[in-house]
Amino acid sequence: QVQLVESGGGLVQPGGSLRLSCAASGSIFSINAMGWYRQAPGKQRELVAYITSDDNTNYADSVKGRFTIYRSNAKKVYLQMNSLKPEDTAVYYCAAARYLNRDYRLGKNYDYWGQGTQVTVSS
Numbered sequence: 379q380v381q382l383v384e385s386g387g388g389l390v391q392p393g394g395s396l397r398l399s400c401a402a403s404g405s406i407f408s409i410n411a412m413g414w415y416r417q418a419p420g421k422q423r424e425l426v427a428y429i430t431s432d433d434n435t436n437y438a439d440s441v442k443g444r445f446t447i448y449r450s451n452a453k454k455v456y457l458q459m460n461s462l463k464p465e466d467t468a469v470y471y472c473a474a475a476r477y478l479n480r481d482y483r484l485g486k487n488y489d490y491w492g493q494g495t496q497v498t499v500s501s
Contacts (some may be wrong), residue, residue: 380404380490382472389464389470394499395485398457400472400492409448411475411482414447416468416497426470427457436483440465455481462499469494 386398398414412427425449427437436449446458455472473488480487 380406380409380474382474382490382492384470384472384492384495387497389498389500391501392463394462395458395460396462396497397494398459398472398497399469400455400457401452402455402474408436408476409474410478411480411487411488412449412455413473413475413482413485415471415485416466416469417494419467421468423471423485425483425485428457430482443501450500459497462497464499464500467497469496 381403382499383401385400386396389395401477408459409429414426415423416426417423426427427445429447429449436455437445444461448456472492474486474490475482476489
C-alpha cells in the first residue's frame with residue numbers, strides 16, 4: 379500500500395528548467411524501483427527515467443544529458459529537467475515497483491502510480 383503524489387509541473391519556455399517531485403507514503407520499504415513516465419496527447423505512455431533501491435538509474439535516449447532522476451530520502455524522488463524542448467510536453471507520472479529484478483523500463487512492472495502533473499514547454 380503506497381501512495382504517490384507528484385508536483386512541480388507547469389509552463390516553461392524552451393530551454394528552461396523544471397524540477398518534478400514525487401512524495402511517497404505508506405509501505406515505502408516494499409518499493410524496489412521508482413520511475414517517471416510521461417504521456418503526450420495522442421501518444422502512448424513512455425518511460426522517462428527510473429531509479430532502483432540501490433541507486434542504479436536509466437534514462438530514455440530522448441532525455442539523456444538533460445534530465446536527472448535522484449532521491450533526497452526514502453520518501454521523495456525528483457526529476458530535474460533542463461534544456462526543455464516542446465516535445466517534452468506531456469503529463470508526467472511517478473510510478474513505484476514492488477518487485478526486484480524486473481525490467482523497469484516497462485510500465486507493467488510498476489504497481490503504484492501517481493495522479494500526474496502537466497508539463498508544457500512553449501514560447
